[in-house]
Amino acid sequence: THFGYKEVPTAEKAKHVAEVFHSVAGKYDLMNDLMSLGIHRFWKHFTIMNSGVRRGATVLDIAGGTGDLTRQFSKLVGDTGKVVLADINASMLNVGRDRLTDDGIVGNIEYVQANAEALPFPDNSFNCITIAFGLRNVTDKDKALASMFRVLKPGGQLMVLEFSKPAEWMAPIYDAYSFKILPQLGKIFTGDEDSYRYLAESIRMHPDQETLKQMMTDVGFERCEYHNMTAGIVSLHRGYKF
Numbered sequence: 001t002h003f004g005y006k007e008v009p010t011a012e013k014a015k016h017v018a019e020v021f022h023s024v025a026g027k028y029d030l031m032n033d034l035m036s037l038g039i040h041r042f043w044k045h046f047t048i049m050n051s052g053v054r055r056g057a058t059v060l061d062i063a064g065g066t067g068d069l070t071r072q073f074s075k076l077v078g079d080t081g082k083v084v085l086a087d088i089n090a091s092m093l094n095v096g097r098d099r100l101t102d103d104g105i106v107g108n109i110e111y112v113q114a115n116a117e118a119l120p121f122p123d124n125s126f127n128c129i130t131i132a133f134g135l136r137n138v139t140d141k142d143k144a145l146a147s148m149f150r151v152l153k154p155g156g157q158l159m160v161l162e163f164s165k166p167a168e169w170m171a172p173i174y175d176a177y178s179f180k181i182l183p184q185l186g187k188i189f190t191g192d193e194d195s196y197r198y199l200a201e202s203i204r205m206h207p208d209q210e211t212l213k214q215m216m217t218d219v220g221f222e223r224c225e226y227h228n229m230t231a232g233i234v235s236l237h238r239g240y241k242f
């Protein structure tokens with residue numbers, strides 16, 4: 001692999017990811033707020049603000065889950081635009097669709113059950129593609145990035161919002177939080193310690209800022225750059241297709 005760690009066998013990882021998200025789907029939003037102390041809202045807001053998405057645009061929100069980004073994009077693109085919320089997991093997709101529909105956010109959203117590694121869309125379909133806290137769950141990340149590149153329109157941009165490598169001063173605090181406190185919170189609020197242990201492990205295994213930037217460049221993205229947030233706990237990567 002790219003980053004010198006041992007990947008779990010492919011089928012095993014995919015199955016595990018499926019189990020984790022089936023198990024947490026109902027409480028996913030609550031846990032997000034709780035575990036990030038609400039800060040994930042800021043990370044997502046920053047992503048939307050820098051997306052350059054306008055009225056009439058076509059947006060793909062991959063691994064869109066319960067639809068936080070799709071909700072905002074739906075307002076931005078208006079009735080002349082379109083947002084496709086794609087997720088591999090039917091439980092997450094259903095929770096997302098129900099929440100948005102209940103809130104009256106309808107009309108310009110399509111829900112598609114799809115694997116990021118093999119996106120079921122024609123070449124050059126979208127002005128903007130986002131994947132928020134999703135890429136680290138994908139087994140073959142290079143394949144997924146290449147698939148995103150294919151379906152992006154020339155001139156369009158990909159935005160990857162993901163946990164990354166924290167600054168040195170933050171690392172010990174962050175490790176203590178994610179390996180000790182986080183699984184305990186998971187246990188208390190969902191009765192599911194293992195899913196949240198998986199979360200901490202998947203974050204640690206994920207490629208760091210420079211590695212992900214290089215992976216994006218390798219599949220064809222240009223002008224790749226990233227912006228660290230919250231001392232590098234999270235980074236927003238961006239790359240264009242020309």
Ligand code: SAM
Binds near residue numbers: 017021088117134
């Ligand atoms: N984007 C949402 C957010 O920021 O709140 C949801 C993020 S959630 C942590 C990760 C999502 O990735 C889950 O809904 C999961 O089903 C989805 N996922 C995992 N592997 C995937 C894959 N290979 N293709 C598409 N989605 C995937």
